[in-house]
Amino acid sequence: MTTTAETILEPPRRQGTPLPRWVKSHPVLTTGIAIFIPQLIGSCFNIAYNAVHIERLLLPEQLAYFFRIVAIYNLLVYPIALVCWVLLMRYLHQRFKVLNSGGELPAEELDNARRLVINLPWYGSGFGALGWFLCIPVFLGALSAHEAPLDVRIYALLPISFAISGLIASTHGFFVLEILAQKLLYPVFFREGSPSNTPGAKPLSLRARGLLWVLSAGVCPIISLLLLRLAPQEQEAGFPWFELSVGVIGIAFGLTTAWLGGRWITRPVDELTEASRRVSRGNLETRVDLLRADEFGPLIDEFNRMVTGLREKERVEETFGRHVGKQAARLILDGELGARGVETNVTIMFVDIRNFTSRCESCSPQKIVELLNRFLTEMVEIVESNSGMVNKFLGDGFMAIFGLTPEPGRQQHEAVGAGQKMLQRLGDLNQELSAAGFEPLEIGIGLHSGPAIVGSIGSPRRMEFTVIGDTVNIASRVESLTKRLQCAFLVTEATRNGISDDIGAEPFPPQQVRGQSECLTVWGVAGTLR
Template sequence: MARRRSVSRQLGWVLERITRQSGRLPPSTPDFGSRLLGSSVESQRSRRRRMRFLIIVFVAVADLIGIAVVAVIVIVAVPEPSIFSDAPGWLTWGIAPAYATIALLVGSLWVRRRLSSAVGWSIEGHAPTRADQRNTLQAPWRLAGIHLVLWGVGTALLTTLYGLVNADFIPKFLFGIGFSGIVAATNCYLVTEFALRPAAARALEAGRPPRGLAAGLMGRIMMVWILGSGLPVLGIMLSSVFSLWRRIETRAQFVVGELILATIVLIVGFAMMWIVAWLTATPVRVVRAALERVQDGHLDTTLVVFDGTEFGELQRGFNAMAHGLRERERVRDLFGRHVGRRVAAYAEQHQIELGGEERHAAVLFVDVEGSTQIAASQPPMEVVNLLNRFFRVIVDEVDQHHGHLNKFVGDATLAVFGAPMRLNRPEDNALAAARAIARRLGEEVPECAAGLGVAAGTVVAGNLGTRERFEYTVIGDPVNEAARLSDLAKSTPARLLASEAAVTAAGHDERSRWQLGEEVVLRGRGTPTRLAAPTAEDFAGHD
């Protein structure tokens, strides 16, 4: 059973990976804003190992830098009293380095345990709950709190022990270790928030975090400024006041010490603000790259929401926007398929109103010959496939000649040229399309013969129906005439007839491809119509 669950979990991960791969950003734009964090399609186990390694390394480096800053402050910046000559060796060479070593080991184990409890759910492969989300998003704060505890204990311990030896050590260690501890804890928060982006991305799938759960962008920046610049500057001021009051340094020592402290604060403040600026800029770059892909037509682009601040809302908003665009494009595509691309474009550019207008247009009517016998002699699916091949020819040629395929009526088709898009001479387009359709049907769908009729004149084109359900169509005498001509054309060799009015209104080149014939009275009409058929050369297939 356990093996079956493991296989099922692996299959689920593979399917998730394939799904996410389709809408990913290009390799130049990492999913989480940095290549150090890997990809969103990485396995959960690899992702967890990566996050744990990055956090342990980053936190250890931050602690070591903090210890180095303490050494610079207590040895160089504030040399008097000296920890070498004015303090016992067991304290300087024994207690201080021993506590630093123990704190590093305890801190690493504590961080690892806290990290496992915060993001351990992600390795199990189940959907995150609200509790998982809360633990994951609060993990950077809790890990920073661990550092504050360890550095706070060290500050209290060493300040007390050195203060018992000489009271002048108290402000020196209180400022030196306290300042370094605050900087190390702040850096721990920043690097942990960065390294936990993949876990935060999965945690945010549970929904928007509650207000106050994750620090906002303004809160993050102000916190870094206060802890990285504000408090250290205040410490320098208090240290200066204490030095002047106690008069334990010469003027040169005082100036050099203050310059060193100011330089440390300047470097540390700059580094912390740079980290914040980088953490702030990477989500913006990811969103910008995604917007560029959408502008290029890749509407399947989606972002991994990995930030718990306002940038997470921006990423979530982008995904909602992209989803809306995909839905709009899908509806637009369906609308275009149902009513025709040109009608869809016309409807988007103009306000839709019921009613119609008079237009000069040409009409092509195509009707299948013997459709009843075809349906009775073949299985239904074969009939459907045959008709689809038949209609594909008609759709191709009508589109090629800038017409509008108005409707399919059973096994018949009505195409209009000149509405809704105006054409200079719609007769040319309709007659050329009819000749091409007749030729291609004979070559590509010989088992499905059809009659084609072309007529031209004034029609009423517009939206007919009600506000709830309407249809763009054309009505008028040319429509009826084209339908009658298609019936009559079934008994002619070319299976294609046009009215004299349509041929004479065409241009010279198109008109030369047709020959006039006899006059007939079409069914349902009172006046005779002179027929026109393609010339023998065109009938033979030479266009």
């Protein structure tokens, strides 16, 4: 499954909306100031509403008193909320500087800072909502206490004014803070760790987010229009310009909220989809780097852990496979062989280099090792390309297993094909060896098919993957017959019977072999007889 960057052309990863340089240079300040934008929008709506519906219902002395209440309220209540907000942002800014400069915070302090970052939208929208909705009892109570009688329509229109303004400012303030905190603050506070695992954090769930979007984009404007129409009107009302304005503003806010909401949900979905495609194409270096505290957070974390596990499994399988063979590594890691192995039909191949002992006497150890590596590199590649698995290196040869693939019925074809290719490749290799000053190599190949136990044996602390059974012994004896019968490639009748194609094999007289009570019929593969 391993692939390289040269073989896979990945599509460019989606990037978020680029931020101005000043915003990136002052992330905490930008986040802190951003809350005032929806508050200003709510204030503009409130001022326009009061100018159209409230001021005309107040006597001159009541209107002057109303403006005094506005001034006193803004000088007393909002500064308190502003001080609380500034203290929160100052607390975050100090910790942000430490983390951004590469420093570390105590674990408890870091948890507190992370919790505050995630809960920041609640604090910001909560301060704003408290200020807006507190206006209703304060202003109604103050105006009612004035000596001049109050128009009864004020008791309906004034709460509408503050309620609509508060909902506009609070809901959109929440979304703005959430987006900026994730984009500007999360990468520093959650450089190590995940927002979804922060204790005490209260991220807005996807279900609650949907309800808030509906409230902000649909319910608020509709309720605003209904309340405006149900509120007491003058006898001669002109064209409902203000109601039309509320409708237009509601549509604008609905589109804005839909854009924010769509971006908030579709981006992690798109990132996960694209990452899944890259993994399916074999790129196990894929990672989704989004930091989310809602339900997407655990999903992204589990996806990244899954890819890390696949990458680690591939690394272990590749490293393990160099020692026991890739097929054996996969079978062992997947647990397909069980604790005690399984009995299955396999084809065993033994390969041996002729006269290797005498060659060792006349060559230095370094040349012998070089020769063996060149030979084994070529032969192992042929075995594995024919769905076989080299199980043991035997000094001057090796043992290979065929039949451990999803299509074991072709094991005899694959084993015989591998043997023929090995002999062909040996001819080319001998020419190369002769040019390099080495004596040509001669090999013997023996095949036998039958049942055997395939699995790991040994002690609990040291085990070895191998094949056990009489099939292995017979295959070894068949290979030893190649020298006596002067045939480089011998197969037993059990192997030949599993091949439907005519391989041009020629039978030898039954042979007596050590360890077998009955004589063995062997066949010489065409082109390998001397």
